[in-house]
Amino acid sequence: MEKIIVKGGKVLKGTVKVEGAKNAVLPVIAASILPSKGTSVIHDVPVLADVFTINEVLRNLNADVEFADNTVKVDATKRMLTEAPFEYVRQMRASVLVLGPLLSRYGHAKVAMPGGCAIGSRPIDLHLKGFEAMGAEIHVGNGFVEARSNGRLKGAKIYLDMPSVGATENILMAATLAEGQTIIENCAKEPEIVDLANFLNKMGANIVGAGTETIRIEGVEELHGTEHNVIPDRIEAGTFMVAAAITGGDVFVKNAMSEHLRPVIAKLREMGVTVYEKENGIHVIGTKELKSTDIKTLPYPGFPTDMQSQMMALMLCAEGTSVITETVFENRFMHVEEFRRMNAKIKIEGRSVIIEGPVKLQGAEVAATDLRAAAALILAGLVAENYTRVTELKHLDRGYVDFVEKLAALGADITRVDDEKEKVIKSISPSITTDSIAAELQ
Numbered sequence: 550m551e552k553i554i555v556k557g558g559k560v561l562k563g564t565v566k567v568e569g570a571k572n573a574v575l576p577v578i579a580a581s582i583l584p585s586k587g588t589s590v591i592h593d594v595p596v597l598a599d600v601f602t603i604n605e606v607l608r609n610l611n612a613d614v615e616f617a618d619n620t621v622k623v624d625a626t627k628r629m630l631t632e633a634p635f636e637y638v639r640q641m642r643a644s645v646l647v648l649g650p651l652l653s654r655y656g657h658a659k660v661a662m663p664g665g666c667a668i669g670s671r672p673i674d675l676h677l678k679g680f681e682a683m684g685a686e687i688h689v690g691n692g693f694v695e696a697r698s699n700g701r702l703k704g705a706k707i708y709l710d711m712p713s714v715g716a717t718e719n720i721l722m723a724a725t726l727a728e729g730q731t732i733i734e735n736c737a738k739e740p741e742i743v744d745l746a747n748f749l750n751k752m753g754a755n756i757v758g759a760g761t762e763t764i765r766i767e768g769v770e771e772l773h774g775t776e777h778n779v780i781p782d783r784i785e786a787g788t789f790m791v792a793a794a795i796t797g798g799d800v801f802v803k804n805a806m807s808e809h810l811r812p813v814i815a816k817l818r819e820m821g822v823t824v825y826e827k828e829n830g831i832h833v834i835g836t837k838e839l840k841s842t843d844i845k846t847l848p849y850p851g852f853p854t855d856m857q858s859q860m861m862a863l864m865l866c867a868e869g870t871s872v873i874t875e876t877v878f879e880n881r882f883m884h885v886e887e888f889r890r891m892n893a894k895i896k897i898e899g900r901s902v903i904i905e906g907p908v909k910l911q912g913a914e915v916a917a918t919d920l921r922a923a924a925a926l927i928l929a930g931l932v933a934e935n936y937t938r939v940t941e942l943k944h945l946d947r948g949y950v951d952f953v954e955k956l957a958a959l960g961a962d963i964t965r966v967d968d969e970k971e972k973v974i975k976s977i978s979p980s981i982t983t984d985s986i987a988a989e990l991q
């Protein structure tokens with residue numbers, strides 16, 4: 550079993566570069582099976598496990614997919630298959646994003662039903678209601694969801710009960726090749742939706758209103774391949790901003806877009822952190838006197854749930870009581886138990902947690918419970934006494950490129966090791982070696 554070992558106490562300094570956004574590139578790659586003509590070329594693609602998974606889903610549907618030098622090329626001009634098996638959906642829920650494009654182009658799609666996961670039950674009822682409103686028949690059974698339409702989907706007026714990111718993306722993609730106009734009301738406004746709409750419009754779609762709560766799509770008969778640069782990852786950027794803040798460091802987060810990070814910037818400033826918004830990134834300077842604050846996660850432009858656990862790590866180091874209320878997912882506090890192993894004082898009350906700070910965090914062996922929890926535990930390890938060992942790294946690898954290497958380049962004492970012998974597989978920080986770990990264990 551691989552582990553990341555981090556020794557607390559280093560102040561992070563320097564520049565770190567943010568990759569293309571995972572949550573933008575997954576729907577963009579799924580959308581690249583819509584065109585019946587030409588190749589789609591997608592740049593700034595992060596080298597992540599989730600990208601390999603979505604590429605594999607597309608290959609299994611009969612698309613030609615190449616991935617090299619942060620560029621994915623998709624040729625979906627051959628006749629596609631319309632069924633995506635459980636093997637992929639199990640690895641990555643975002644595999645359900647092929648439903649909309651397949652249904653729109655072929656009138657049929659069958660995808661394994663995603664189950665719940667560590668952060669909540671995560672149903673896809675809103676995606677399916679949208680397809681139904683456009684004339685599709687939905688059948689759920691034997692672990693699959695199957696959607697079928699008699700001819701082209703029909704444009705419809707669809708009101709989402711909540712602004713689901715995935716439902717907005719799936720319905721948006723389905724509507725591009727539908728007959729007539731589709732209006733999605735109360736839709737998600739995330740920057741990743743805007744990026745997807747821009748990509749689809751370059752393919753020949755007719756979409757207006759992405760980024761607002763109403764999107765209008767005029768269906769077209771055919772789409773063609775195009776070229777696209779994916780937006781920078783606001784959650785990776787936010788994670789490094791917290792890394793700078795928690796260590797009292799001085800870090801320039803290159804490519805971070807401040808207009809996508811308003812709530813994170815506001816909360817860091819409230820906590821006493823200095824944040825300079827620059828044209829090509831965000832400069833963060835920490836403080837020795839972090840102040841407590843409160844956060845409520847909400848759909849964009851509210852505070853992102855994907856930054857909740859990282860902010861919890863920071864609040865543990867702040868003077869006073871902080872409260873986090875999680876309104877997006879019903880079960881996204883699994884990391885609290887792991888923080889407690891590091892001496893955190895956190896109480897859970899329904900959908901809120903109450904954090905008493907500052908505490909002297911202690912190194913411990915902790916398990917990542919989801920992708921962002923993995924990052925948050927490493928952030929806590931950056932300031933904990935002694936060594937923190939983080940396991941279940943498959944979560945981290947879904948969403949962070951070279952996380953250990955990037956932190957080490959900023960001065961962290963961090964390394965990644967294999968199995969229980971802790972033989973160093975990447976000796977990143979000169980101060981952490983097999984010998985130093987063995988000495989500490991004696």
Ligand SMILES: CC(=O)N[C@H]1[C@@H](OP(=O)(O)OP(=O)(O)OC[C@H]2O[C@@H](n3ccc(=O)[nH]c3=O)[C@H](O)[C@@H]2O)O[C@H](CO)[C@@H](O)[C@@H]1O
Binds near residue numbers: 573669677737
């Ligand atoms: C690949 C990707 O982009 N993932 C992001 C996406 O996930 P995802 O698209 O799955 O998140 P949604 O916005 O759909 O989910 C928000 C809430 O709506 C509920 N819901 C959703 C769909 C549905 O049909 N029925 C329903 O009840 C979910 O259970 C959840 O409680 O947005 C989340 C919220 O910002 C982020 O945390 C994820 O990182």
Ligand SMILES: C=C(OP(=O)(O)O)C(=O)O
Binds near residue numbers: 572
């Ligand atoms: C929850 C996340 O992703 P996913 O929706 O792919 O599980 C995330 O990126 O934090």
